[in-house]
Amino acid sequence: MSERAAFWLVILVLATGTLLLRSLPIWLHGTVPTPRWLQRLLRHVPAAALTALVVPGSLYTRTDGAYAFAPARILAAAFALLVAWRTKNMAITLVAGMLALWAMQAAMALIA
Amino acid sequence: MSRTVHSMLVGARDVAAIVPGIIPFGLVAGAAVASAGFGLAEALGMSLLVNAGASQLAATSLFAEGASLVVVIGTALIVNARMFIYSTSLAPTISPLAGRLRPFLGHALIDQSYAATMTIGRNREDVDLVHYYIGSWLCLASVWQVTNVLGVLAGSFIPAEWALDFAVPLVFLAMLVPTLRHRVDIETSLVAAFAAAVLVPLLPLQTGLPAAILLGMAWGAAREEQTADREVAE
Numbered sequence: 185m186s187e188r189a190a191f192w193l194v195i196l197v198l199a200t201g202t203l204l205l206r207s208l209p210i211w212l213h214g215t216v217p218t219p220r221w222l223q224r225l226l227r228h229v230p231a232a233a234l235t236a237l238v239v240p241g242s243l244y245t246r247t248d249g250a251y252a253f254a255p256a257r258i259l260a261a262a263f264a265l266l267v268a269w270r271t272k273n274m275a276i277t278l279v280a281g282m283l284a285l286w287a288m289q290a291a292m293a294l295i296a
Numbered sequence: 297m298s299r300t301v302h303s304m305l306v307g308a309r310d311v312a313a314i315v316p317g318i319i320p321f322g323l324v325a326g327a328a329v330a331s332a333g334f335g336l337a338e339a340l341g342m343s344l345l346v347n348a349g350a351s352q353l354a355a356t357s358l359f360a361e362g363a364s365l366v367v368v369i370g371t372a373l374i375v376n377a378r379m380f381i382y383s384t385s386l387a388p389t390i391s392p393l394a395g396r397l398r399p400f401l402g403h404a405l406i407d408q409s410y411a412a413t414m415t416i417g418r419n420r421e422d423v424d425l426v427h428y429y430i431g432s433w434l435c436l437a438s439v440w441q442v443t444n445v446l447g448v449l450a451g452s453f454i455p456a457e458w459a460l461d462f463a464v465p466l467v468f469l470a471m472l473v474p475t476l477r478h479r480v481d482i483e484t485s486l487v488a489a490f491a492a493a494v495l496v497p498l499l500p501l502q503t504g505l506p507a508a509i510l511l512g513m514a515w516g517a518a519r520e521e522q523t524a525d526r527e528v529a530e
Contacts, residue, residue, distance in 0.1 A: 190365060191334055192341070194355055197369050199345035202376045207402025209383035213391035218384055224517045229377045231481045232512025234472035235488040236505050237354055237375070240496040241465035246361065251497035257462060264466055265473070274470035278320045281466040285459060 256288035303423035304431030310412045311432045315439050318349070318408075322440050324463045325353045326447020327454065331461070332360035339448035343441050347403060350471060351375040357464050363502035371506050382410040389418060393426050401426070404433035480519050488512030 185193070209218070242261035244251040264281030271277065297305075322343075329339040342352050351372040358368045382405055390413070394401055409432045417428040454460050476482050491511045495504030 187333065188338075191332070191338055191359060194359060194365060194368050194372075195338070195342050195345060198351060198355055198372050198376075199347075201369070201373045202346055202348055202351065202379065203403060205373070205376050205402075206379040206383050206405040207399065209380060209387045210391050210394070210401050210405075211399050213387035221517075223381075223384075224520055225513050226377055226381050227520075228481075228484045228513045228516030229374065229381070229509075230475040231472070231484040232488040232509045232516065233375045233377075234350070234468050234475065235485040235512060236492040236508040237350075237468040238465045238472060239489045239492040239508075240505070241462065242469075243493055244497065260462070261465065261469065264469055268470045268473040272474055274318075274467065275316060275320050277470040278324075278463060278466050281469070282460075282463060285462050289459070 256285055256292055259288050260285035299424060300427050303425075303427035304434065306420065306423050307409075307412065307417060307428035307431030307433075308435035310416050310428075311408050311435050314408050315436065318436060318439060319443050320463075321349055321353075321467050322443025323447040323450070324460075324467050325349055325356070326444040326449075327451030327460060328353055328356040328360070328447075328464065329444075330448045330451030331454075332356050334448075336445065336448055339444050340441065343444040346372075347437065347440070348376050348379065348406065349440065350468065353464060353467065357461070358502050358505070361502060363505075367502045367506060371502070371509070374506060374509050378407075379405055382407075386410060386414065389414070390425060390429060393424065395426075397426060401429070404430050404437075406433060406436060408436050409433040480516055480523070483519060484512045484516035487515040 238261070240251075242257055243253065245254045245257065246252075260281055263284040264277055267280040268277040325343070326339050329335075329342065342356070346352050346355075354375050355368050355372040358371060363371075379402075383402060386405070390401065391398060409429055412432045413425065413429045417423060417425055417432070420428070451460075472485070476485055488508050488511065491508035492504065495507050496502065498504060499507065
């Protein structure tokens, strides 16, 4: 399968799955109950999923499948965490984090 | 002006303040499609059909990193599991009003349309809620399409030295912080963080990512169970 075909497969399967996740409870409301253990597990999706998506890209750089610690990224991410916590604003967090990363990279280039 | 149009406009107006917040997110999502080696058709197809930013970004960047298709789709679907929670929570309010639209309303469910409908729209007496909800989504979804397209167009011209891939975790970080409201959320986040830091470099094909998410979820659910038991015992 070509890369493009594989990516379209991802789009279509993800679109179908997401549509079902979003639609079924509204659609079937009043006909099927959601088990409590599932509700309890699902409540923790945002914190767990978003964290797992933040951490690898904030700790490591990846070249050809090999992970290496990236101190500039760790410091920039810590700064961005502070900014996100204080502002609760995505645009400001994004700009602050990118500027911090570039500043760290420049500083480390100077030291090295 | 008909009540339908009025309701949609009020819904759109109530989310207008959030629009600046999703612009950078849409640009990053579009740019990620470009840096994965794809173009306008893929970016538009994804933003129209999937219509859920965090999962689009997660799927695109995992795909570009060479994760297996099962991991790409599985992780993105776990990210979207919160839609199921929103849908469950919105259903008692909106399903009885929805009529023939009921099977289709789910596609308009995004973080912001959910929040606006449940917090502001529900308390407005001059709107019908179904059209209010659709209006809030249409406002954000149109900005979402446009910024995805702009992102994919700009993304192909951005040099690698700018390390723009770092924008991806930053976007997720900005989404994460407001969800950490209780002690159990912070614990869940720390467990997922530690698991991701260890497992992602260790396990093949990015399978460490869904593993870390599931560990975090399990921790959160178990801790909650403990607290509930204690409350019953007291």
